[in-house]
Amino acid sequence: MSASPASPGARQTVALALFGLALVAAPFVVDRYILSIILLCLIGAYLGQAWNILMGFCGLLSLGHALYLGLGAYGAAALYVKFGIGPWLGVFVAMALAVAASFVIGWLGFRFRIEGVYFSLLTIAFAESARIGFDNWAWLGGAAGFFLPVRAEDFGQYWNLRGGPFFFYYLALALAAGGLFVSARLRASKLGHAWLAIREDAQAARALGVNVTRARFMALFVSAAMTAVGGVYLAFWGNNIFPGQIFDMAHSIDIMLGPIVGGVGTLFGPIVGSFLLVPLGEALIEALRALGLNAPGAKALVYGFLLMGIIAAAPSGVWPWLARRLRLQDREQ
Amino acid sequence: MSAVAQPLLAVRNATKRFRGLTAVSDVSFAVMPAEIFAVIGPNGAGKTTLFNLIAGAFALDEGEIHFDGRRIDGQSPDKICEQGIARTFQIVKPFPELSVRDNVAIGAMLRAPDMDSARAAADEILRKLDLFDKRGQKAASLTLPDRKRLEVARALATRPRLILLDEVMAGLRPTETDHMVAALRDINRAEQLAIVMIEHVMRAVMALAERVHVLHHGASIAEGPPQEVTRDARVIESYLGLKAAH
Numbered sequence: 001m002s003a004s005p006a007s008p009g010a011r012q013t014v015a016l017a018l019f020g021l022a023l024v025a026a027p028f029v030v031d032r033y034i035l036s037i038i039l040l041c042l043i044g045a046y047l048g049q050a051w052n053i054l055m056g057f058c059g060l061l062s063l064g065h066a067l068y069l070g071l072g073a074y075g076a077a078a079l080y081v082k083f084g085i086g087p088w089l090g091v092f093v094a095m096a097l098a099v100a101a102s103f104v105i106g107w108l109g110f111r112f113r114i115e116g117v118y119f120s121l122l123t124i125a126f127a128e129s130a131r132i133g134f135d136n137w138a139w140l141g142g143a144a145g146f147f148l149p150v151r152a153e154d155f156g157q158y159w160n161l162r163g164g165p166f167f168f169y170y171l172a173l174a175l176a177a178g179g180l181f182v183s184a185r186l187r188a189s190k191l192g193h194a195w196l197a198i199r200e201d202a203q204a205a206r207a208l209g210v211n212v213t214r215a216r217f218m219a220l221f222v223s224a225a226m227t228a229v230g231g232v233y234l235a236f237w238g239n240n241i242f243p244g245q246i247f248d249m250a251h252s253i254d255i256m257l258g259p260i261v262g263g264v265g266t267l268f269g270p271i272v273g274s275f276l277l278v279p280l281g282e283a284l285i286e287a288l289r290a291l292g293l294n295a296p297g298a299k300a301l302v303y304g305f306l307l308m309g310i311i312a313a314a315p316s317g318v319w320p321w322l323a324r325r326l327r328l329q330d331r332e333q
Numbered sequence: 334m335s336a337v338a339q340p341l342l343a344v345r346n347a348t349k350r351f352r353g354l355t356a357v358s359d360v361s362f363a364v365m366p367a368e369i370f371a372v373i374g375p376n377g378a379g380k381t382t383l384f385n386l387i388a389g390a391f392a393l394d395e396g397e398i399h400f401d402g403r404r405i406d407g408q409s410p411d412k413i414c415e416q417g418i419a420r421t422f423q424i425v426k427p428f429p430e431l432s433v434r435d436n437v438a439i440g441a442m443l444r445a446p447d448m449d450s451a452r453a454a455a456d457e458i459l460r461k462l463d464l465f466d467k468r469g470q471k472a473a474s475l476t477l478p479d480r481k482r483l484e485v486a487r488a489l490a491t492r493p494r495l496i497l498l499d500e501v502m503a504g505l506r507p508t509e510t511d512h513m514v515a516a517l518r519d520i521n522r523a524e525q526l527a528i529v530m531i532e533h534v535m536r537a538v539m540a541l542a543e544r545v546h547v548l549h550h551g552a553s554i555a556e557g558p559p560q561e562v563t564r565d566a567r568v569i570e571s572y573l574g575l576k577a578a579h
Contacts, residue, residue: 188448189447189448190442190445190447190448190451193435193438193439193442193448193451194439194442196428196431196435196439197428197431197439200427200428200429200430200431201426201427201428203390203422203426204422204426204427204428204487205428205439206409206410206411206414207388207390207410207411207414207419207420207422207426207488208411208414208419208439208440208442208443208487208488208490208491209411209414209415209440209442209443209491210411210439210442210443211411212411265430
């Protein structure tokens with residue numbers, strides 16, 4: 001599409017380019033603490049993008065995305081530690097594990113017509129089962145956790161994801177950018193339009209020749225595989241995995257909150273949401289510490305109220321609102 | 334059309350029961366290629382159920398449905414659409430958050446290699462149905478007559494050989510009805526598209542249909558050219574009997 005210099009599409013491209021440049025330059029400008037927060041924003045944006053493909057595009061609400069995160073993390077980490085197979089290969093195994101798990105969920109859901117909230121409950125059940133299963137799987141450390149060795153001589157083996165903060169920062173940036181790219185390409189494709197049609201009205205989509213079950217499986221597979229890649233990153237970045245953390249329901253909710261606050265079904269919603277919520281959470285911890293308010297649950301309480309405020313002010317998400325204000329709205333939105 | 338010509342659509346002894354209620358009972362009819370065929374009958378006669386059987390939304394309890402010589406009953410709605418039968422819904426089902434253009438492009442996707450060609454095909458159909466100027470609007474913002482038109486446009490976009498139109502004239506003003514009639518006749522002639530329409534608007538039935546099939550309480554009571562059928566005593570009774578009850 002040709003766009004005049006002042007058109008929303010062109011303005012959006014410029015805004016995205018500036019934002020990208022700022023992120024590329026960030027490690028040379030900000031300190032380590034701020035950099036670690038931006039890294040978390042980027043990972044949140046990436047995982048939100050993966051969840052958004054399933055819910056925002058295809059209309060399937062997963063409340064158990066931690067399942068794919070955990071399977072990806074454990075899959076690649078176990079291959080590396082137990083068999084010496086690096087994550088460059090392990091990431092494919094991780095994706096395959098997540099896709100296989102999502103296939104079982106999808107098969108149960110679609111075969112037995114478990115729809116709407118009942119599908120969501122199914123996703124929780126699987127994530128919780130995995131948490132309990134891994135808690136008791138001694139070979140992978142059980143509840144005590146699984147640890148990746150951190151050896152000085154491995155440092156610089158980037159193909160094994162052994163590197164410093166700069167390395168992991170740029171890797172997160174690459175993931176977030178890649179996630180956006182994949183999401184944008186899929187949304188513009190025939191498959192993406194089949195997803196949107198299914199989200200809007202599955203019966204009408206079917207009557208127009210859309211193979212609804214196949215398209216839903218594709219959304220599940222893409223979303224699960226992308227989330228598993230995020231899990232591999234988390235394992236090699238943190239060097240430890242605990243079933244109680246990685247498979248936790250709270251983790252699934254964290255993945256969802258970004259796109260929900262940013263704008264479900266939009267391309268930039270997951271990014272905006274993550275860059276809003278992660279710093280908000282961090283700032284809140286600092287503020288409460290400064291105030292001496294370290295009562296348990298205080299952060300969750302304030303965070304909850306802030307979320308309610310944001311959602312009440314921008315019910316369809318912050319990004320659509322922001323895009324209107326900055327005149328960045330594209331044709332489609 | 335010769336006497337031995339093969340029908341495009343053949344419904345044979347179709348029966349559908351819902352918990353003891355027989356919604357469609359032993360209904361048979363055939364539609365020839367490029368024919369315009371109407372199914373009429375009072376409310377609750379089983380017309381929409383019949384459409385759902387043909388389109389694959391419901392499974393038959395008895396009988397068979399053949400399209401272009403192949404048996405299609407038991408297939409899923411998307412497979413049936415792929416073979417060349419499109420349908421509209423009586424209670425319109427737009428994709429509300431998507432643009433008018435994307436609504437139609439999703440229909441066109443079925444026979445288009447990519448979205449660009451699907452959108453080009455959609456634009457062509459939108460022009461025919463006077464929706465081109467509204468292509469950028471969200472479907473949710475359309476008025477009911479426009480939604481009816483969108484429903485038809487979307488179904489046409491799948492490039493069917495037979496289209497099932499479920500009360501697409503309802504709620505249209507007479508001039509809008511005439512416009513839709515003209516558009517349908519054009520497409521029928523230009524593309525040899527067979528049309529099966531459920532319709533209460535007799536103005537449209539008389540103008541378009543070559544043959545009319547009348548259902549009452551799920552059963553066939555008459556079939557023939559519209560002028561004959563509307564004079565049939567049983568048909569008049571089925572309608573007037575119901576009207577008198579109101």
